[in-house]
Amino acid sequence: MxxxxxxxxxxxxxxxxxxxxxxxxxxxxxxxxxxxxxxxxxxxxxxxxxxxxxxxxxxxxxxxxxxxxxxxxxxxxxxxxxxxxxxxxxxxxxxxxxxxxxxxxxxxxxxxxxxxxxxxxxxxxxxxxxxxxxxxxxxxxxxxxxxxxxxxxxxxxxxxxxxxxxxxxxxxxxxxxxxxxxxxxxxxxxxxxxxxxxxxxxxxxxxxxxxxxxxxxxxxxxxxxxxxxxxxxxxxxxxxxxxxxxxxxxxxxxxxxxxDGEGATKVVSIVVEGATSPREARRAAGTVADSVLLRCALNGADPNWGRVLAALGTSGIPFDPNVVDVWLGGQLLCQNGAPGPGDAAKARAALLDRDVEVRIGMKRGDATATVLTNDLSADYVRINAEYTT
Amino acid sequence: MxxxxxxxxxxxxxxxxxxxxxxxxxxxxxxxxxxxxxxxxxxxxxxxxxxxxxxxxxxxxxxxxxxxxxxxxxxxxxxxxxxxxxxxxxxxxxxxxxxxxxxxxxxxxxxxxxxxxxxxxxxxxxxxxxxxxxxxxxxxxxxxxxxxxxxxxxxxxxxxxxxxxxxxxxxxxxxxxxxxxxxxxxxxxxxxxxxxxxxxxxxxxxxxxxxxxxxxxxxxxxxxxxxxxxxxxxxxxxxxxxxxxxxxxxxxxxxxxxxDGEGATKVVSIVVEGATSPREARRAAGTVADSVLLRCALNGADPNWGRVLAALGTSGIPFDPNVVDVWLGGQLLCQNGAPGPGDAAKARAALLDRDVEVRIGMKRGDATATVLTNDLSADYVRINAEYTT
Structure with a gap:
């Protein structure tokens, strides 16, 4: 350059x-x-x-x-x-x-x-x-x-x-x-x-x-x-x-x-739609992005949408769990807070890619936000157990 | 029983x-x-x-x-x-x-x-x-x-x-x-x-x-x-x-x-002293306990007190970093926000134990709190990459 x-x-x-x-x-x-x-x-x-x-x-x-x-x-x-x-x-x-x-x-x-x-x-x-x-x-x-x-x-x-x-x-x-x-x-x-x-x-x-x-x-x-x-x-x-x-x-x-995140094997887009404000959308996406458990699941290409909802539930946003949709790897695995029609096997295959998407529909308003994160790998822990920041 | x-x-x-x-x-x-x-x-x-x-x-x-x-x-x-x-x-x-x-x-x-x-x-x-x-x-x-x-x-x-x-x-x-x-x-x-x-x-x-x-x-x-x-x-x-x-x-x-936390090799007591209220002390200890980076360092028995201060700084508590003390494994490694007189080699040896302590003196008041956590190990990631919650 x-x-x-x-x-x-x-x-x-x-x-x-x-x-x-x-x-x-x-x-x-x-x-x-x-x-x-x-x-x-x-x-x-x-x-x-x-x-x-x-x-x-x-x-x-x-x-x-x-x-x-x-x-x-x-x-x-x-x-x-x-x-x-x-x-x-x-x-x-x-x-x-x-x-x-x-x-x-x-x-x-x-x-x-x-x-x-x-x-x-x-x-x-x-x-x-x-x-x-x-x-x-x-x-x-x-x-x-x-x-x-x-x-x-x-x-x-x-x-x-x-x-x-x-x-x-x-x-x-x-x-x-x-x-x-x-x-x-x-x-x-x-x-x-x-x-x-x-x-x-x-x-x-x-x-x-x-x-x-x-x-x-x-x-x-x-x-x-x-x-x-x-x-x-x-x-x-x-x-x-x-x-x-x-x-x-x-x-x-x-x-x-x-x-290039430490130990990362994937780039994960957390996309939140249907929030009441951009601020709320960013907060929702950020809370999900910080879930250690979800990021471990993504490391294993596990279409574990329950961890998305569980993380969202700790965001402090007063949403209704019974209307939330979650797509993993393009598959609607959670619809209205319960198992959706998406194909888990297809989701798992999509989660093996380098770029993966977690999409959340909150159905509260029109605001959206995307937060980028990566998966949490055993290598991340190794790097940070050995490296003095 | x-x-x-x-x-x-x-x-x-x-x-x-x-x-x-x-x-x-x-x-x-x-x-x-x-x-x-x-x-x-x-x-x-x-x-x-x-x-x-x-x-x-x-x-x-x-x-x-x-x-x-x-x-x-x-x-x-x-x-x-x-x-x-x-x-x-x-x-x-x-x-x-x-x-x-x-x-x-x-x-x-x-x-x-x-x-x-x-x-x-x-x-x-x-x-x-x-x-x-x-x-x-x-x-x-x-x-x-x-x-x-x-x-x-x-x-x-x-x-x-x-x-x-x-x-x-x-x-x-x-x-x-x-x-x-x-x-x-x-x-x-x-x-x-x-x-x-x-x-x-x-x-x-x-x-x-x-x-x-x-x-x-x-x-x-x-x-x-x-x-x-x-x-x-x-x-x-x-x-x-x-x-x-x-x-x-x-x-x-x-x-x-x-x-028995997933993958844990140590029990970590995060002790906060000198907070203005028990609630503030718990919040400080909880924020430090949730630091992925600190928990990786403890997994590696690394007396990395900078990660304690860095985590504390994100707690939302308006404390003065220039008065904070941090003990790791009984050693005063950080005094008034800067390197303290503690012995890092002794701290490292203490952090090899099964029970370790991170002690923080905030010097704002009299309240204390202890939060228990454990270290973050590569095994934690492995368990949660493979296990569907």
Whole structure:
């Protein structure tokens, strides 16, 4: 994937990951870029999240610095000082102000950052910055991801490029650990903030790998205007196209995170129809997506619709179980809360696919929502019993 | 375990379990017994739950009938008719009224009961009733349980005996699939209801195996007065002893369910201290207990305290992360939200034990709570990928 105009990126190994794999990446905009961000709603927020929240209030940024191998979370005042030192050190090398550097960390919680390594990594990454650096950056932010995650789209004369990492501690609000989107479009801040919020609701905030919200979740977007288009505001003819393109990139990255979820063998769409509001539909779908029992059944391709209804019953929504329909793998296995006419053998065959669908008809209203999750496999447990987050 | 006076029990195999293992049990009181119950809060409630809720309103019962192998949940109007037919059939054999029979089912969801088998099972179980039948009954209600669960206690001249089954779909409110307690004490209904509610709050409602609330959870208690004691009311000298004894039985059964949780290798106590209210403490402990990521780490004896804080941060409690302490295996690994002086190697060694403790100091108030859970193992996933609930 090629970076949009006016961006350079890099990824280097500075020794934070015991494996020796790349673990520090930078994306730099040659021009000051309009910036917006969405962050974890976890009460416990990592130092870089606290700092980047503060920096992004200015609405403009020049650089994203991200390290893997250490989340700099639950590290106290020293952790916050370290996050600030990361921004300062990068700002010095880039000849910009520290407030224009957005820092991000992912990896183990509760261990102080090795700042000597981080400083050296920032120096090397600054020297390695290149318009061809997208792949190196994508690799440097991986943790338990098995593959890098990128997506791109065009909007008028401009392009959008996105990067993300999963693959555990994934739950809505904010859904992904780290995602970065850069565009050379000129976009007014108001539209950028609004479009990002809108896109994240239906994409990053509509996926769940394990129902666990991380301390470091961050989604950032930088728009540097290098495409020299007339700035896109809410009333601009390209506003719709920009929203669509941003959404396309977010949706692709969010899906890639679910596909690469720890131990996952399937991508599961939980589709809720007939809710009284989009909020209710998302809540219903999210509750079903978080059912450990259902996700085990899907791992075994078991068309166990009772687990769908049992999960839905704990959502807090005052629905009538006696009207609910459930389709698994396209088969209507539950009709009006009781066994339906669908063919369980056909459902089982469909559940052997990589992509499976759980569809729920609540018959309360017209609202729908889809939440993406994956199956829960014995490998997920193995990864998380052995891997220190 | 011997049954209290005036109770007989039995367990037979009627063919609902494909394994041919015992799957239908009865406990009968020779005298009308004062009865109280606590039920699942899932919006989706199995037919026997709906019926037994109705029957227990009378406050008096003669018999508990329970089958495993089929939950009679999500089975529509026919399912309710089947539950009623179970009560009627048992009542006929016992020469009592159907309202005095409390029916219970556990097993697969969404499959109609084979009533021919159930009727035959009830007939056989009625014939097999015996004062020595406790073990047979305990065996007949098992599903994925690897062992039967019983507990007993004495109170003055009377005895209390309890039975329970786990071992999946276990989450607070109501916590266990099925639990039955019988006593030959004479107990006034008011005290019985209150003591049961109180006991279940700190026992059955303070355990979690997978955060999944079942459609069939039921806890019943019958007190038949065969010990011929003066009826125990709230002001009776034995009221405290009765509460204590009931609580002891509930606590033992609840703990046995966690110990035998599907795939579990450890019993984990999540202890929260310094909350502003017992409710807040329970909520904090429950949120941590439901963290899939933490439970995987405990499976691997990984002293990963960051996952404790990350889970706590999603509880909705407005606590200050910068004052929280976390002990794992007795080691203070997190102090004031940052790495503490505890020894991680000692914590890891302690986490290899069968019983482990996660202790959280919130420093907001004086309230405490303990929730029992277990680790999440690859075997849990295997059991639930292969087993149709």
């Amino acid at each position: 090629k970076l949009p105009e006016g961006f350079r990126a890099s990824g280097v190994a500075c020794g934070l990951k015991p494996s020796g794999n790349p673990d520090l990446g930078m994306i730099v905009s040659d021009l000051p870029a309009t910036a917006a961000g969405v962050f974890t709603t976890n009460r416990v927020q990592a130092a870089p999240v606290q700092l980047t929240r503060r920096h992004i209030r200015r609405g403009s940024a020049r650089a994203i610095v991200a390290n893997a191998g250490n989340a700099n979370a639950c590290t106290g005042k020293e952790g916050y000082a370290d996050a600030r030192a990361m921004a300062e050190h990068a700002a010095r090398g880039l000849k910009t102000s520290k407030e224009r550097v957005l820092v991000n960390s992912t990896g183990i919680i509760g261990v102080p950052l090795d700042m000597a390594k981080v400083r050296q990594g920032i120096d090397e990454a600054t020297n390695a910055l290149s318009t061809e650096g997208a792949a190196d950056f994508a690799a440097a932010i991986m943790t338990t991801d098995t593959r890098p995650k990128t997506a791109d789209a065009t909007v008028g004369p401009a392009r959008i490029a996105g990067f993300a990492k999963g693959a555990g501690m994934i739950a809505p609000e904010m859904a992904t650990l780290l995602a970065f989107i850069v565009t050379d479009a000129a976009v007014e801040r108001g539209l950028l903030v609004e479009a990002l919020k809108e896109s994240s609701a239906g994409t990053f905030n509509a996926i769940s790998v394990d129902g666990c919200r991380s301390t470091n979740d961050t989604l950032l977007v930088l728009a540097n205007g290098a495409a020299e288009n007339e700035p896109i505001g809410a009333e601009h003819p390209l506003a719709g196209a920009f929203r669509d393109a941003l959404n396309e990139v977010c949706a692709s990255l969010a899906r890639q995170i679910v596909e | 011997k049954l209290p006076e005036g109770f007989r029990a039995s367990g037979v195999a009627c063919g609902l379990k494909p394994s041919g293992n015992p799957d239908l049990g009865m406990i009968v009181s020779d005298l009308p017994a004062t009865a109280a119950g606590v039920f699942t809060t899932n919006r989706v409630q199995a037919a026997p739950v709906q019926l037994t809720r109705r029957h227990i309103r009378r406050g008096s019962a003669r018999a508990i009938v329970a089958n495993a192998g089929n939950a009679n949940a999500c089975t529509g109007k026919e399912g309710y008719a089947d539950a009623r037919a179970m009560a009627e059939h048992a009542a006929r054999g016992l020469k009592t009224s159907k309202e005095r029979v409390l029916v219970n089912s556990t097993g697969i969801i969404g499959v109609p009961l084979d009533m021919a088998k159930v009727r035959q099972g009830i007939d056989e179980a009625t014939n097999a009733l015996s004062t020595e039948g406790a073990a047979d009954f305990a065996a007949a209600i098992m599903t994925t349980d690897t062992r039967p669960k019983t507990a007993d206690a004495t109170v003055g001249p009377a005895r209390i005996a309890g039975f329970a089954k786990g071992a999946g779909m276990i989450a607070p409110e109501m916590a266990t699939l099925l639990a039955f307690i019988v006593t030959d004490a004479a107990v006034e209904r008011g005290l019985l209801v209150e003591a049961l509610k109180e006991s279940s709050a700190g026992t059955f409602n303070a355990i979690s195996v997978d955060g999944c609330r079942s459609t069939n959870d039921t806890l019943l208690v019958l007190a038949n007065g065969a010990a011929e004691n003066e009826p125990i009311g709230a002001e009776h000298p034995l009221a405290g002893a009765f509460r204590d004894a009931l609580n002891e039985v509930c606590a033992s059964l609840a703990r046995q369910i966690v110990e």
